[in-house]
Amino acid sequence: MSAHRRSLTGWGRTSPSVAEVVPVSAMDDIAAALDGLGPRGVIGRGLGRSYGDPAQNAGGRVIDFTGLVGIHQLDVDEGRVTVEAGTSLDDLMRWLVPLGWFVPVTPGTRQVTVGGAIASDIHGKDHHVTGSWCQHVEALTIVTPQGGKRRITPSQDPDLFWATAGGMGLTGLVVDATIRLKRIETSSLSIDEDRTNDLDETMALMDGGDDAYDYSVAWIDLTATGRSMGRSILTRGQFATLDQLDAKRRRDPLAFRSTTVADAPRLVPPRLLNRASIRVFNELWYRKAPRRRRGQLQSITGFFHPLDLVGEWNRLYGSAGFLQWQCVVPLQEEAALRRMVGELSASGCTSFLAVLKRFGAANPGPLSFPMPGWTLALDIPADTRADLPALLDRLDDQVVAAGGRIYLAKDSRMRPELLGAMYPRLDEWRRVRAEVDPQGVLASDLGRRLGLA
Amino acid sequence: MRDALGGVQSVLVLGGGSEIARATVRKLVADRCRTVILAGRRPAALEPVAAELRDAGATTVEVVAFDAQDTTSHATVLGDVFDRHPDLDVVLLAFGVLGSQPEFEADPSAAAAAVQANYVGAVSSGLVVADRLRRQGHGQLVVLSSVAGERARRDNFVYGSSKAGLDAFAQGLADSLTGSGVSVVIVRPGFVRTQMTEGMTDAPFATTADAVADDIVAGIRRDAPVVWSPAKLRWVFVVLRHLPRPIWRKVANR
Structure with missing residues (x-):
């Protein structure tokens, strides 16, 4: 274990700050990593896929969990696995897909850790059916400044468990978790595709038909x-079920390959992703899609994680980096969503990838992001335009007015004043945190920026 | 904390009375800056500025007595500010006296006092601030230099040489902070119409405190190592810097 000071950013590569980074690879290292903490505290970090600053701690300590990887226990019959917090979803899929088990929830990348998945209470294309990640966590082991190491479950320790779900790592360091898996017969997906002419048609299709599918998302x-x-x-x-596969796929129905085609180059021309190139990409992407297609077989990577094929793709945004803006507004607030999409389209605020999804029910986590409603997520280059900060501030205000919220795992720039309106149970969360961390030892740049804790 | 688009939440101003500093802070508060500490030699004179910033939406505004010339006090005075405010996103080093060249020549001790404030005071406070920002792991030190330091002029070479020293100091400090999470933004305004320059005839490319503040805020956003204000002065000085002395004398004293 060797600590060194290092500059860290989130996946968007904006707002770097320097911290003492301490890698851990065994349970015993955690206690040592908490020794001799300075006044600026400590936060855990996984694979750094949050877009903004939750896994940074300027001037303090950051525990790098990516070395704490492995399975403690696996019940292949029941589909239950206990893994260390630094284990990535990619690891889980490589180990478990061939055995006929899949992660209960997957975001758009496999390069996130189990600890990060809990801290952000991540969601995927199946939220309307399965909810978010922490609803599939049966128990977890957490180290809190006040209570030390303890194993908690949602039924016996609901307060701490649900404050930890989406708690951005500020309620304790999660060191392992027991997760319920999803049974799969094959590693292929059967996909229906519809190309729509406008937003209303998109929302009408999702409203009417999402319940017939496990996974659903609109680009x-x-x-x-x-x-x-x-x-x-x-x-x-x-x-897909076994009988949906063609003869070739049936020979190895649970095949899974985790590969990248190439890494993005270290140096890219400035403003490679600009308004013009993004417009062209969007036009081509839209046109290549068929009007309607049913039952196409796709791989796990092709359907869930196409961007994982390009390693370090965040470099494509150049040195200025990029940010992601993701909001959710309640289901009955379609008009607000329409206004926001209209404003974004009219502003020329181009987004390489914008995604719309209809969420299902929320869980008990006070800082958990999903709520029944429409979630819109977009990537935006950070250097394109001078009026971007004001545009995003206006959109935040519209989100709040509609009773919605911004996803903290994506945020890198919202105003702290809005936090309480977005997360009305914030004080409840703060009370739990004050119990487990009265001195405020757990600290992050996101926590400081938003005045979370 | 500074955000992904370069918005900042807190600022410490050394030389809170400076018109450029005041215009800059006003703009930062209009965006999302909520904590402002104004440090200056005459705290009472800063109270109206503080009141104005509170009205504009700043939630924490403090006024602190700070004397640039009294270098022995810097570690304590600035240390206290950092102890009370563990995160300062921007420190704006804005104090400075222009003075009058003829008076400096008549009274060398007055010249030394001006240099003591503009340069020695900046070295001392700059080093204290750099150390605290380094420990904080992030932050920007914005240093108000001047084009007067780019090439000395007969008309204001005491002031100009103090700014030349300050500029060189800031450049070296920036290099020393590489990899610390802290950056330095050096601002080189041209002739600015302020109280400090009242009664003087405008130099070419004369600008206003408000325009300089716009450039500073943009420089903070981009984390620019050097901000010329107006921006074209950068190219003007590429030429001026290399003019033969006799020609420079004619140009500069026009």
């Missing part, structure tokens, strides 16, 4: 304006 072309505003490609499906 929105935010560069389209006027009558085509919000035109989308809607992809929905579920894991």
Whole structure:
């Protein structure tokens, strides 16, 4: 174990700060990593896929969990696994897919750790059916400044468990977790695809049909304006059954390959992803999709994690980096969503990838992001335009007015004043945190920026 | 904490009375800066500025007595500020006296006092601030230099040489902070119409405190190592810097 001072950023590569980074690879290292803490505290870090600053701790200590990897226990019959917090979803899939088990929830990348998945209470394309990550955690081991190491479950320790779900790592250091898996017969997905002409058609299709599918997501072309505003490609499906496979796939129905085609180059021309190139990409992407297609077989990577094929793809945004803006507004607030999409399209605020998804029910976590409603997520280059900060501030205000919220795992720039309105149970969360960490030892740049703790 | 688009939440101003500093802070507060500490030689004179910033939306505004010339006090005075405010995103080093060249020549001790404030005071407070920002792991030190330091002029070479020293100091300090999470933004305004320059005839490319503040805020956002204000002065000085002395004398004293 060797500590060194290092500059850290989130996946968006904005707002770097320097911290003492301490790698851990065994349970015993954790206690040592908490020794001799300075006044600026400590936070855990996984694979750094949060876009902003939750896994940074300027001037303090950051515990790098990516070396704490492995399975403690696996029940292949029941589909239950206990893994160390630094284990990635990629690890889990490589080990478990061939055995006929899949992670209960997967985001758009496999390169997140189990600890990070809990801290952000991540969601995926199946939220309307399965909820978010922490609803599939049966128990976890957490080290808190006040209570030391303890094993908690949602039924016996609901307060701490649910404060930890989406608690951005500020309630304790999660060291392992027991997760319920999802049974799969094959590693292929059967996908239906619909290309829509505008936002209303997209939302109508999702409203009417999402319940028939395990997975559903719409890619929105935010560069389209006027009558085509919000035109989308809607992809929905579920894991294929054995009899849906062709003869070739049936030979190895649970095959899974985790590969990258290439790494993005270290140096890219400045502003490679600019308004023009993003517009062209969106146009091509929209046009290549069929109007309607049913039952197409896709791989796990092809359907869930296409961006994982390009390693370090965040470099493509150049040195200025990029940010992601993800909001959710309640189901009945379609008008607000339409206004926001309209404003984004009209502003020329181009987004390489904008995604719309209809969430299902929320869970008890006071800082957990999902709520029944529409979630919109977009990537935006950080250097394109001078009026971007004001545009995003206006959109935040509209989200709050509609009773919605911004996803903290994606945020890198919202105003702290809005936090309480977005997360009305914030004080409840703060009370739990004050019990387990009265001195405020757990600290992050995100926590400081938003005045979370 | 500074955000992904370069918005900042807190600022400490050394030389809170400076018109450029005041205009800059006003703009930062109009965005999302909520904590402002104004440090200056005459705290009472800063109270109206503080009140104005509170009205504009700043939630924590403090006024602190700070004397640039009294270098022995810097570690204590600035240390206290950092102890009370563990995160300062921007420190704006804005104090400075222009003075009058003829008076400096008549009274060398007055010249030395001006240099003591502009340069020696900046070295001392700059080093204290750099150390605290380094421990904090993030932050920007914005240093108000001047084009007067780019090439000395007969009309203001006491002031100019103090700014030349300050500019060189800030450049070296920036290099020493590489990898610390802390950066230095050096601001080189041209002739600015302020109280400090009242009664003087405008130099070419004369600008206003408000315009300089716009450039500073943009520089903070981009984390620019050097901000010229107006921006074209950068190219003007590429030429001026290399003019033969006799020609420079004619140009500079026009």
